Amino acid sequence: MTAVTKDWRDDIYKVFKDLDITMVSHVPDAGHTPLINLCEKDNEIDVITLTTEQDGVGLSCGAYAGGRKSALLMQSSGVGNCINALALPNICRIPFLTLVSMRGEWGEFIPWQVPMGLGTPKVLEAMDVKIFRADYKEEVGSTVDAAARFAFNTNRSAAVLLSQKMIGAKQFKNG
Amino acid sequence: MIDRRPFVQKILKNRKPNLRVISGLGTSTWDIMSAGDNTGNFGFIGAMGQAIPFSLGLATSQPDLRILLFTGDGDTLMSLGSIATVANHPVKNLTIVVLDNESYVETGSQPTATAGKTDLELVSKGSGLSNSYTIRSENDYDKLINTIYVEEGPSLVVAKCQAKATPLVFPHSFDGSVSINRFMSSIKS
Numbered sequence: 001m002t003a004v005t006k007d008w009r010d011d012i013y014k015v016f017k018d019l020d021i022t023m024v025s026h027v028p029d030a031g032h033t034p035l036i037n038l039c040e041k042d043n044e045i046d047v048i049t050l051t052t053e054q055d056g057v058g059l060s061c062g063a064y065a066g067g068r069k070s071a072l073l074m075q076s077s078g079v080g081n082c083i084n085a086l087a088l089p090n091i092c093r094i095p096f097l098t099l100v101s102m103r104g105e106w107g108e109f110i111p112w113q114v115p116m117g118l119g120t121p122k123v124l125e126a127m128d129v130k131i132f133r134a135d136y137k138e139e140v141g142s143t144v145d146a147a148a149r150f151a152f153n154t155n156r157s158a159a160v161l162l163s164q165k166m167i168g169a170k171q172f173k174n175g
Numbered sequence: 176m177i178d179r180r181p182f183v184q185k186i187l188k189n190r191k192p193n194l195r196v197i198s199g200l201g202t203s204t205w206d207i208m209s210a211g212d213n214t215g216n217f218g219f220i221g222a223m224g225q226a227i228p229f230s231l232g233l234a235t236s237q238p239d240l241r242i243l244l245f246t247g248d249g250d251t252l253m254s255l256g257s258i259a260t261v262a263n264h265p266v267k268n269l270t271i272v273v274l275d276n277e278s279y280v281e282t283g284s285q286p287t288a289t290a291g292k293t294d295l296e297l298v299s300k301g302s303g304l305s306n307s308y309t310i311r312s313e314n315d316y317d318k319l320i321n322t323i324y325v326e327e328g329p330s331l332v333v334a335k336c337q338a339k340a341t342p343l344v345f346p347h348s349f350d351g352s353v354s355i356n357r358f359m360s361s362i363k364s
Contacts, residue, residue, distance in 0.1 A: 052254075052256050055224075059228040059231055061229055062228065062234075065232070066237040085225050087222045092354070
């Protein structure tokens with residue numbers, strides 16, 4: 001069980017350090033920002049900003065082929081972009097880990113976020129990605145740790161869905 | 176225009192021990208396999224568009240190796256943004272050779288965007304890869320070899336090729352897990 005520290009993003013960062021994850025790619029999301037900032041301050045972690053989430057799948061697989069572990073951070077809207085790319089870790093049995101900040105579920109304001117929010121678990125399951133879910137801050141560290149170990153020990157793809165209930169639904173104001 | 180199959184074979188003949196070769200879907204994979212089986216090769220047979228990001232991940236992880244990607248214009252056009260990612264996370268040991276035949280030869284030779292108005296060298300330069308150039312003849316072999324082994328990358332070379340179908344030359348295995356583990360053993364050894 002990973003200890004809970006001041007912020008659940010700190011717990012994810014600790015898992016990265018514990019498991020020697022040294023590359024983090026992302027299309028940014030506000031929910032991931034504190035974690036991205038932590039990784040950018042760490043000289044041992046390469047942080048790579050992508051132009052589309054799917055490139056993080058190939059990037060992660062290439063890094064693994066070269067002997068490094070990595071994680072892909074994205075928002076749920078990016079999961080759909082990854083479908084065909086997920087064939088790569090699947091057919092090659094390369095460990096693949098992604099952390100997905102959820103939109104379109106708990107108290108969502110923007111209707112456009114809902115379709116991919118609803119589709120995210122279905123898309124991941126369709127591509128044989130094992131889904132782990134964290135709904136509460138206290139369980140983030142242990143859930144990411146479990147997902148990462150599942151991926152790297154069994155050579156499978158794993159996704160952690162970080163719930164919008166936990167991240168907080170932003171309420172937008174016009175004007 | 177370059178005859179791609181013998182050109183790729185020539186590049187891979189007498190390859191140096193520090194070279195690892197990746198190929199994108201799909202004719203590029205048959206091209207590198209035609210040069211002879213080598214554990215230091217990994218060829219995509221699917222996941223179109225992922226060869227460039229894969230090669231970036233590999234190159235950043237193995238800075239002492241030279242990483243050479245052969246891929247096609249179709250595969251490259253599917254993930255143009257990955258060129259920007261390479262440019263902004265530069266790796267010195269990566270050369271991308273786009274075997275640009277301006278067509279989807281494997282599916283019936285439909286024209287790609289590069290048969291029209293799109294110039295991948297300009298796309299690459301505009302994406303931030305300053306070392307991008309186009310070759311149109313086998314006479315540029317020495318220049319390309321220098322880029323692959325000596326120059327500071329990342330580099331992208333557009334090799335304008337004849338659009339003709341070539342025989343399929345299959346890899347050691349179609350099983351991706353066999354292929355990647357074999358390739359990884361060439362890095363560990």
